[in-house]
Each structure stands twice: as C-alpha cells, then as structure tokens.
Amino acid sequence: MKGDHSKTSRTEEYPTLSERNWETLSVSSAIFALLSFSIAAIWLFEEGLNQDDLWKVQLFTPFGVALFAVVTYCTANWRGKITTRQADLAASQLRLSERESKAKLLQEGAKLLGEIGKPSHVSAGISTLAVLIMGDDEEFAVQAMNLIADLIQREMSNAHNHTHQEEAFLVLKRGETVGRHSDREIRFDASNSETRWKILHGVKSVTYVDGFFLGLDGTLDLAAESQNFRNVKFDACQNIIFSWKFDTCKFSECHISRIQNFWSSREPEMYHDFNDCDFSNALFDDAETLRWICGQNNYFVDGCSPETVSGELIDWLEYFSIEKYSRTPILF
DSSP, X not given: OHHHHHHHHHHHXXXXXXXXXXXXXXXXXXXXXXXXXXXXXXXXXXXXXXGGGHHHHHHHHHHHHHHHHHHHHHHHHHHHHHHHHHHHHHHHHXXXXXXXXXXXXXXXXXHHHTOTTXXXXXXHHHHHHHHHHTSSXXXXXXXXXXXXHHHHXXXXXXXXXXXXXXHHHHHHHHHHHTTOOOSOEEEEEOSSTTOBOOOOOSSSEEEEEXXXXXXXXXXXXXOOTTEEEESOEEESOBSXXXXXXXXXXXXXXXXXEEEOXXXXXXXXXXXXXXXXXXXXXOEESOGGGXXXXXXXXXXXXXXXXXXXXXXXXXXXXXXXXXESSOOOOOOO
C-alpha cells in the first residue's frame, strides 16, 4: 500500500499538457509535416524520378512514417482533451440541472404542505418530499425533513389523531433509517389526559408533555437519546429502560427491564408512579435506585427476581410481591 501511494505521488508530480498545449503541438507538427513532405517532393521530383533514385524514396519513407505518427499522436491527445472537457461540461450541466430539479421539488412539496384544507395536496407534498429524503443529496434531504417536521409541529403539537400523522411520521422514520435527521426540536403538549401519543423519529429532539402511550416496546421505540417525557403515562409497555429521559411519569402494567441511576442526590427530585408493573429480571444500577419505585402492586415472576449490576444482595420482597405469571397485557 505504501509503495502504491509513493508511485501515485510521483505520477501526480509529473507535468501534464493542457488542451491548448496539445492543440499547439498538433498544429505545429502538421505544419512541419506539410513542409517536410513538400521539400521531399521537390527533392524527389525536381529532375524526374528514375530507377536510380529509388534510394531517395527508401531514405525518406521511415522519416515520413515517423512524422505521420507524431502528427497522429498529437492530434489524438488534443481530441482526447477536447472530449474530456466536453464530458466535464456536460456532467457539470447535468449536476446543475439535477439541483434545479431538486429545488423545484422542494418548493413544490412546501407549497403542497401549506394547503391544509386539501388533504390530497398535503399527502402529495409529503410524497414529493419523501423522494428528496431518500435521495442522494444530503442537503435537500434535511431541508425536506425540516418541512415535514414543521408540519408536524404546526398541526399535531396537541394531538396525534391527525389525517396525515401516520404518513408524515413514517417518512421521517425512513429518513432516520438512512442516517438523516431533521434539525428541528419538536414539543408535544397534550390537549387533555386522553391524548394518545405516537413515537416520532428522525428529528433533533422531541419532548412529550402529558398524554399517554400504549403498548410501546422500549428497545425499539424508546431507544433514541433525543426523547424526553414529562408527566406522561405509559400503559402496557414492554422492556422499559427507566432513565433520565423520564420526568414525573407514570407506568401502569408495564414490564420494566432496567433502572438506571441518573440522579446524584440522595433525595429524589423527580417522582414517578409504578403500578402493577412487572420487574422480572429487571437490572438496577444499584440499591439506591429502589427509592424511585413508588406505587403499588408491583411484582416479579417467581424465579425471575431483579438484580443489581454489582450483585448486591437485596430483600426484593420488601419492594415487590411474587407472582406465578406476568400480568402485563398482550396487545394485538
């Protein structure tokens, strides 16, 4: 690899001829060849050509062939430079045309998103922007995601029972799967306690205030570090990892898989309710985190007691009851 790199470096240091240089060489060699052939013709035919003059033809032939080869070589390189320039120009024009087309798509998508009174137009706008989001231009993809995130913030900030919620959320999630995120920070404030939220992906950050979630899988839906929940209720959710992202939340009939120690104070400043939650095989960072387990009827399945990261012995029955089976609902 090192040897190849050295050879490449030495090759790049060699001087190269431009299109104008090859043009000059081609024209000059052609003129020189024309003059040479003219002089040779005068020399050969000035006093007529007979059998004794055959040596003159034999003498000039190699020189003429070499001269013709030089002219051909220079001309071929000149034509190659012209072809390369034309190809580069065509590629540049194509890239410019593609950017203009993408800009038009972005403008059209933004225009359609603004026509809220026409659901079919909004859907068309989301589909138009989805083309850019899944395209090969990162800049236009992020701008398209920003437009959809703005639509979500503007039209769905208080509830997710919106006509375009599913398609808008899906497009941003697809963008996230290819490593793209909107620059927007989204905040959802529930209009009432019966507001059911859906998980939003593909934005810089998202905060949910009040409302509730039903049937989430923590390993899939709550893995993003950009999520925050304040006074939100979680019903029948699986694999919940209790961490700093939850602020004064309530958990009902959920399976809790991990409790992280994210607060340094000895007295909890964020209060959470756990009711009828399954702590089977739950992993606690340490015994101190048990102070957050407030509520009632929490349990673990017989033979699947919780444990701490350090393996510290804990009287789990002081905090939980033992059940023969999990009571966590299975949602379909």
